[in-house]
Each structure stands twice: as structure tokens, then as C-alpha cells.
Amino acid sequence: DAGITQSPRHKVTETGTPVTLRCHQTENHRYMYWYRQDPGHGLRLIHYSYGVKDTDKGEVSDGYSVSRSKTEDFLLTLESATSSQTSVYFCAIRSGTSGSWETQYFGPGTRLLVL
Amino acid sequence: SQQGEEDPQALSIQEGENATMNCSYKTSINNLQWYRQNSGRGLVHLILIRSNEREKHSGRLRVTLDTSKKSSSLLITASRAADTASYFCATAHSGNTPLVFGKGTRLSVIA
Numbered sequence: 001d002a003g004i005t006q007s008p009r010h011k012v013t014e015t016g017t018p019v020t021l022r023c024h025q026t027e028n029h030r031y032m033y034w035y036r037q038d039p040g041h042g043l044r045l046i047h048y049s050y051g052v053k054d055t056d057k058g059e060v061s062d063g064y065s066v067s068r069s070k071t072e073d074f075l076l077t078l079e080s081a082t083s084s085q086t087s088v089y090f091c092a093i094r095s096g097t098s099g100s101w102e103t104q105y106f107g108p109g110t111r112l113l114v115l
Numbered sequence: 116s117q118q119g120e121e122d123p124q125a126l127s128i129q130e131g132e133n134a135t136m137n138c139s140y141k142t143s144i145n146n147l148q149w150y151r152q153n154s155g156r157g158l159v160h161l162i163l164i165r166s167n168e169r170e171k172h173s174g175r176l177r178v179t180l181d182t183s184k185k186s187s188s189l190l191i192t193a194s195r196a197a198d199t200a201s202y203f204c205a206t207a208h209s210g211n212t213p214l215v216f217g218k219g220t221r222l223s224v225i226a
Contacts, residue, residue, distance in 0.1 A: 033213060042203065042218035058213065090157055101146050101207050104214060106157035
């Protein structure tokens, strides 16, 4: 699992509330990613980070923000949760050096239900 | 939008048979990767094939890549019930761009 943990693992929240999901890694990888997985859509990239304080948007970034103040932590915030953000959220890290892909390791996922 | 598209969406076979899944993509790639996901779990990396490679093997897995057709196939030989999972292809346009995943193929191996 490449030392990736996600917290919380399950969360139920109400529409309009802010929610923060945390991804923590123990192996000092530069690249970190947040995906959401929904039936019929597969995995879609929300945001990613290529270093401390360096982040970029993915395919479905609207309504989400991220922060990375330390190498080991990558936070995903739903600024004002909506029912359409009910999903399973996966964090991932990438091994390999810059410019050379090796593999991607995924965390166990966070199941989020927005009522 | 998703780059890769797996075919078929679902596949059901008997234990011992071979399973073949296909992936088509739209733009040039640096590499293509296959991942497996067991129900309720995160994705697990299976194999990576670079754009200058045509075939790779890993145990019972064989992956081919045809860049002229923008397609790849994953073959699982002598399948087992434990191979039941969803399988995803993912592509990277360059060495620094994120992976883009397809929607996956659900494989059921019946004992």
C-alpha cells in the first residue's frame, strides 16, 4: 500500500457544510493525487500535487480545493458539500522520478455521503 | 474527458479459461498501465507498458500495445476465481502528466 492512509474512511455530512479529507503518505513521494469514483464514470482526477504548495486542477475540480503544506499530507476540501459530491474518494501517490512514470499506489478510499 | 475506454464493460468466464480485455485511447501516450480493483478496495497496479514497447508479461498477465491503432489488450491466462475484479487501463500523455483512467471492465470468474 506504499504507506498511504486516508481519513476519515467514512463520512456522512449535510448539504452546504465544508468537508476535509486527508491523505497521508510515509514515503516522501513528490506526486499526490485525488480521484473520485462513481458508477458509470470510473476514476476521475480532481486535483493533484507535484510538490509542497504546488497543485493543479484535474478533470472535475469544480467545488473542490486542495492544499499541500507538507510532503506527507495532501488535503481535499469540499467547500460547500452538495449531493453530487457523494462518492468514493481515492488518494494516490506516484513512484518514479520526474519525467519517468513507474506506478501509482492508491489509498483505501473514503466513502462520503452528502445528505 | 476519459482517455481510455475498456471493452467489454463486463466479462464472465469459467475458471481456467483465458480472459481478454481491451483498451482504446485517443491521443499519443508516454505509457499505458493496467490496474485491478477488488470490490470496495483501492486500485492495485498490475503492469506498465511504455510507448516504445509492444508486449510485456508478468506472471499470468500479458499486455500488448499497438500505438498505430491506439489500443492495448490485457490477457489473463488460466483465470482463477480470485481474479474476479474490475480492471482499468490508464494512460499518461507524457512523463509528467497525470494518469487518465477508463471506466473499467468487470471480470467475473466462476468456479
